[in-house]
Amino acid sequence: MKSLSIKDIAVKANVSITTVSFIINGKAKEKSISDAVIEKVEKIIEESGYKPNQIARSLRTGNSNIIGLIIEDISNSFFSRIARLIEDKAYKKGYKIIYSSTENSIDKAKELINMFKSRKVDAYIISPIKGIEEDIQMLLDDGNPVILFDRNLPAVNTSYVGADHFNASYQSIQSFIDQGKKNIALVTTDINVEQVIDRYNGYKKALEDNGIRYDDNLVLKIHFNQEEGETMAQIKELLQHKHIDAVLFATNYLAISGLKVLKQINKAVGADFGVIAYDDHEAFELHTPRISAIQQPLEEIAETIIKLILSQLSTKSKLPAEEVIIPSRLVLRD
Amino acid sequence: MKSLSIKDIAVKANVSITTVSFIINGKAKEKSISDAVIEKVEKIIEESGYKPNQIARSLRTGNSNIIGLIIEDISNSFFSRIARLIEDKAYKKGYKIIYSSTENSIDKAKELINMFKSRKVDAYIISPIKGIEEDIQMLLDDGNPVILFDRNLPAVNTSYVGADHFNASYQSIQSFIDQGKKNIALVTTDINVEQVIDRYNGYKKALEDNGIRYDDNLVLKIHFNQEEGETMAQIKELLQHKHIDAVLFATNYLAISGLKVLKQINKAVGADFGVIAYDDHEAFELHTPRISAIQQPLEEIAETIIKLILSQLSTKSKLPAEEVIIPSRLVLRD
């Protein structure tokens, strides 16, 4: 049951291991192996179904052809869709992905980085959280390509790809105001990451620019890992007791909880009450009425990430860090 | 920038590599290494931040502590949620997951299996498609643990975990009939996997048992990888030109397309027109009216998969194949 090794092939073909290796790696010509031998060996490999042991290969060459992907939660559709796109594009270039979810835990994130490090992944794609700056810096110091996405870590000097959270948020609020809304709420999370802060700042700035006083009571910060029941209770509290005519939800799962609440309290979304969600979701298009949403350009984000990773990987020298900010799209519905 | 090796630690501690290895692997006592040495070495490891090279380890020991997960599509919420649960449980036992999506392509699936094989993953969790039976059989012949889930492959004798698709489908139809529905449609896919066939058979049998004639015109088989636009056109065709009073969608994404169609043609779901979806989705609870759905017990499925994998992994002898069928839950809404 033992699987074949290069040695078995060499013995069968009656040539040296070296020769087989050259052939496998397409260096036969360059190393001037005769066509007869190439053909013979290739035939044997084909027939026997031999596949090189990647582990041995990795040990010897020092690279694994694996890219580590660290995200918040694969079951969140934003991440799973990005993951799928990244996987797809990476696969085409011969790279595999190992992924893991941090669940927003600093300890888990650190552990994952170590885990990937000891697995010698060739590159890291990370949707980071505050508190792992040092660990990422160590990766960079060791010469590993690292791309951050979705959230930036200003303290770390490496490439970042993300949507323009500030402007998306600003535009949403502006569109509410253009519709004559005055009391606009923001439901966001309390995780302390740049992308969430940007969304908050966009909200604030848009109000300001339109001469509307910012009211802290209209901003609800939901604790990250809490039960949905509690989240809904807090949103209900906000929507029932303040005279609010529009609300921007800073994540799609918060918007979903919010829509459930609106259903419970029988408050209809429409001309009198506007809703915009950050990150689109199938439920929004299907909702009656359809819910407006900010779409992040997933395809473009994934594309950019892979492009950056591959260019890092194909050069030995360290490339300068790039920050790619991709505009989001506000989709107004109904 | 080279990372530390066990040798560096050995030199620093002025002991042999063997000794360091024993200590790292918790065999120090058993191999009667003195406490003084243990302490010294551990201190050095701690201070230097040394982490064993898993690749070298894998090469030597033959196992990788990695489990390969092959699914249809990580961006489908059913799979991403299962993946998250599996990842979580595996992680706690010290296993990592490498996953990849087959996109229902036999070639891609075969390629993935080979890829995982050459990476020497310790076990395989596969949501399979027809056409890869031989490849899976080869894995089994080589002594690899393989668990199938979601869809079974009757030709292959290995453990399987899945929901009771037949009965879930049967019950859904029965509930339509109990509500007085007579012309019940089924919108399903044309992928030829057991789980889809079971859903179809459950539909058929329920009609039969209730003395309703099966009508092939009421069954729509959607081609797997086609554009959503076309899918919607076909569904529209079905719903407009047949007098149908209820429809069971065999997957959640078909149900979503179906609901979009209903919205377009202004047909309301309600007492006159019943809808049940296979696999729940956030959109269904939020829809007006709320849409009934069949919930697969994700947590239980993931739990069972991991349990089976771990028991396989902890014994050298091959355990008999187990088939675990877990009941689904029909959630009737509104």
Add this chain to the structure above:
DNA sequence: TTGATATGCTAAAACGTTTTAGCCTTACCG
């Protein structure tokens, strides 16, 4: 004829571990 160059191939080291077999003391038993 000679030295250089090309052709065709291989031996052996190296990657970083784990593990087997065994070496040297010291302790203990009879």
Add this chain to the structure above:
DNA sequence: CGGTAAGGCTAAAACGTTTTAGCATATCAA
């Protein structure tokens, strides 16, 4: 006091590759 066991450690092989250095032989130019 001789023999055995236990304690404390290590040398070296092995896992399956890639790659460097180099050995023959043949060809060719001068």
